[in-house]
Amino acid sequence: DAKTTQPNSMESNEEEPVHLPCNHSTISGTDYIHWYRQLPSQGPEYVIHGLTSNVNNRMASLAIAEDRKSSTLILHRATLRDAAVYYCILRSTGANSKLTFGKGITLSVRP
Amino acid sequence: KAGVTQTPRYLIKTRGQQVTLSCSPISGHRSVSWYQQTPGQGLQFLFEYFSETQRNKGNFPGRFSGRQFSNSRSEMNVSTLELGDSALYLCASSLSGSGTGELFFGEGSRLTVL
Numbered sequence: 601d602a603k604t605t606q607p608n609s610m611e612s613n614e615e616e617p618v619h620l621p622c623n624h625s626t627i628s629g630t631d632y633i634h635w636y637r638q639l640p641s642q643g644p645e646y647v648i649h650g651l652t653s654n655v656n657n658r659m660a661s662l663a664i665a666e667d668r669k670s671s672t673l674i675l676h677r678a679t680l681r682d683a684a685v686y687y688c689i690l691r692s693t694g695a696n697s698k699l700t701f702g703k704g705i706t707l708s709v710r711p
Numbered sequence: 712k713a714g715v716t717q718t719p720r721y722l723i724k725t726r727g728q729q730v731t732l733s734c735s736p737i738s739g740h741r742s743v744s745w746y747q748q749t750p751g752q753g754l755q756f757l758f759e760y761f762s763e764t765q766r767n768k769g770n771f772p773g774r775f776s777g778r779q780f781s782n783s784r785s786e787m788n789v790s791t792l793e794l795g796d797s798a799l800y801l802c803a804s805s806l807s808g809s810g811t812g813e814l815f816f817g818e819g820s821r822l823t824v825l
Binding site for chain 2: 632634636641642643644645646649687693699700701702703704
């Protein structure tokens with residue numbers, strides 16, 4: 601299964617943009633790039649996903665490299681509530697869609 | 712609409728016992744997947760069910776099993792519990808289970824094995 605690599609942790613200041621990187625050099629053509637985040641004592645929460653083009657939603661933006669071997673989750677203005685573990689995951693299409701989670705990146709937000 | 716519901720939220724068992732965990736997906740969702748989360752190994756995929764059929768399985772021993780009912784509710788069972796089975800067990804539901812859709816996670820069942 602294709603795997604993802606993320607830094608262990610990042611720090612950000614409140615109300616500043618945050619760029620969370622993810623490497624997925626073994627991604628296949630049918631793999632979607634998903635991002636989830638997990639706040640303490642909660643289950644993971646969907647953030648965003650994409651295939652080839654950059655994506656925007658109310659929570660974040662996803663920038664995907666042209667060769668799809670890396671992507672970046674962008675939080676435009678970090679808040680204290682954004683402090684969480686962020687997981688970059690590859691999810692294939694079709695019936696055998698297995699999710700492989702990496703260790704995730706722990707984001708700390710300073711007030 | 713109601714989210715994914717997992718029961719029980721907390722439970723304590725002893726080595727050698729077995730445990731059954733339940734997951735009720737969001738109404739209309741046909742895919743349910745299960746994950747084990749531990750501090751050392753992180754989130755690991757256990758298995759996925761779609762329309763009562765197991766579609767995919769992670770690298771866990773046969774002591775871990777599951778099933779899905781006709782109403783899409785799912786259960787997972789762990790037999791002959793070991794200390795290392797202590798973990799947060801999460802389930803997630805989605806409409807189709809394909810890579811295009813988002814997963815909705817429950818809050819998990821925290822199992823402690825003594």
